[in-house]
Structures are given as C-alpha cells and as structure tokens.
C-alpha cells in the first residue's frame with residue numbers, strides 16, 4: 001500500500017496509524033523523540049527535528065501524503081514537504097491553531113465569540129488587560145500549551161503582581177462562567193464535504209480532559225448548531241482537509257469559543273467504538289481522498305474516561321464488562337498528569 005507520513009509520535013499518531021493499517025496503508029512516523037509509541041505500530045520511523053527542512057523533504061519523498069498529530073510544529077519548515085507530498089491539514093491551519101492570539105483573531109473575524117482577551121508581552125500589557133477585562137481570568141502562554149500547562153489563574157489584580165512573567169508571549173483571558181464544556185469534531189474531505197460527530201460534553205480536571213460523554217445533556221446539545229456553523233466556517237476558510245476540533249464553553253449566553261486543534265482530539269476517542277466511523281479512520285479517509293464514513297452513533301451513547309498518571313486500575317474488572325473498551329498507549333513510564341490510555345464505555 002501507499003505510505004502516509006505522520007509528524008508526531010504520540011498516542012494520536014498511534015491511533016491514526018492503527019486506523020490507516022486497517023485500510024491497507026503503511027505509516028511512516030517522523031518525530032524528535034528517540035522512542036515513539038506511534039512508531040511502535042507503524043512501518044517506519046525517522047527521528048528528526050521539525051525544523052530540519054532537508055530531513056522533512058527526504059521523509060516526504062517516500063510518502064503519498066503527510067499529516068500531523070501534534071500542533072506545536074513550526075509551520076515555515078513544513079514548506080519543504082510540499083514539493084514531494086501534499087500536507088493535510090494545510091500548514092496555515094497550524095499557524096492559526098498553535099497560537100492563541102492567532103486562533104482567537106481568526107475565529108472573531110469569522111463571527112465567533114471567544115472570552116474577552118488581550119495580548120500580553122509585558123507587565124504593562126498585563127496591567128492594561130486587567131484594567132480592561134478584569135479578574136478573575138487566566139494568563140496563558142500563546143504557544144506550546146496543552147493539558148492546562150503554561151496557565152496561571154488570576155483571581156484578583158493583586159494576585160497578578162505576584163506572578164513572575166515567564167518571558168514568553170502571553171495572552172490574558174477573562175474567566176468564562178460556563179455550565180459545561182463541549183467540542184465540535186468534524187471531518188472535511190478533499191471535495192469539501194463536511195461531517196460532524198455528535199458533540200461530547202467534556203469534563204476537565206486540573207486542566208486535563210478527564211471524561212467525554214455522548215450524548216451531551218440537552219442544554220449543551222441546544223448550543224451545538226451555532227458551534228458547528230462556526231467550525232464549518234473555520235474549516236472552509238482554511239481549505240481544511242482532515243479532522244478538525246473546536247472546544248467551546250456552554251454559557252447562559254450561548255457557545256463561547258475556547259480553542260481549536262487542527263487534528264484528531266482526545267474528546268473524540270469515544271468514536272472508535274461509539275461511532276460507525278472513528279475520527280482516526282475518517283481522518284485517514286479524508287487525507288487520502290477516499291469517501292468519508294458515517295459519523296452516526298453506533299450505540300445509544302458512550303462515556304470515555306482518560307487513564308491519567310500511575311493510578312491503579314482493576315484491569316480485570318474493566319475488561320470483564322462487555323460495555324468497556326480498553327486502550328493502553330504503551331508508554332514506558334507513568335508520570336503525574338500523563339495520559340496512559342482510556343476506557344470507552346458504550347451505553348448499549
């Protein structure tokens with residue numbers, strides 16, 4: 001079969017590679033780490049830097065198409081891929097999604113509504129942001145944040161004074177009062193067709209996704225059409241191909257945009273068993289120009305729980321329940337806050 005190149009070596013790449021293998025593709029993983037849980041299930045692995053244009057070009061030469069599972073890859077060097085293979089989703093999607101100022105500006109230009117926000121490059125910027133937006137709020141690094149890393153909650157202006165600014169570009173966001181969080185996950189094909197999975201209600205603990213539940217409660221479901229309309233506009237504006245995720249806060253005033261991820265998403269892991277076609281398979285279908293599969297529910301519902309850190313689990317009990325589907329990522333070492341696997345429990 002043809003080879004799909006994947007930038008990034010984590011569990012999302014691993015699950016894309018597993019879905020690709022089912023469709024007869026080989027996957028070639030490109031990542032900077034020496035060991036990769038995606039490479040463990042792929043046909044080939046190149047250890048390389050995301051900035052090494054020569055290595056990226058050589059990698060792309062052997063690929064029919066290149067995709068990514070990790071958004072904190074600098075976009076400019078990826079131009080080295082394009083003479084050799086198409087890159088789906090496009091590098092522009094990375095540029096927008098990997099920078100919180102870019103993604104909020106982009107979404108606002110399309111009519112979306114994020115929390116009030118301000119770019120913060122200095123102490124004076126932070127003071128001005130607090131004066132305009134008020135507290136509580138969250139100071140975040142513009143780039144490289146995930147699982148709530150690189151974030152400081154500011155309860156009042158005096159608390160802001162105590163924070164030592166990290167010397168990186170930052171953004172300050174007003175704290176959103178929400179009654180729930182949800183995500184819109186869509187797949188867009190090469191021909192522009194868009195399909196949406198049901199939106200899960202997402203519960204975070206300490207900034208990390210803990211649980212996704214489908215169907216979401218009715219008060220969240222009521223906000224999904226507006227959120228989907230925005231997500232479709234984002235996908236079209238980027239000429240996007242593949243799976244795209246937008247995270248939202250469900251508020252009394254309707255959906256408030258949080259952030260986007262130009263990739264398959266943890267809140268879509270339930271689709272592996274809970275939908276007729278998983279996010280991983282539809283991502284592969286989209287980037288390979290194949291017809292998209294149905295995103296309809298395959299059960300009455302699904303609950304996905306992340307397995308985080310080194311918490312003890314009763315594997316026998318989990319596996320003994322026929323509603324449960326266990327996924328372990330094969331990571332060598334558990335660390336606090338590290339995603340080690342997930343369990344999807346179908347509502348049959």
Ligand code: ATP
Nearest residue numbers: 115138145146147148149173174175176204207259
């Ligand atoms: P991810 O792993 O989803 O990429 P991240 O590090 O980019 O996470 P965010 O999505 O910005 O982090 O924030 C993580 C969580 O923190 C959110 O899902 C939400 O629960 C809370 N949060 C973030 N920003 C705000 C806000 N402005 N108001 C209220 N809660 C917020």
Ligand code: MG
Nearest residue numbers: 145146147259
């Ligand atoms: Mg994020």
Ligand code: MG
Nearest residue numbers: 147247258259
């Ligand atoms: Mg998030």
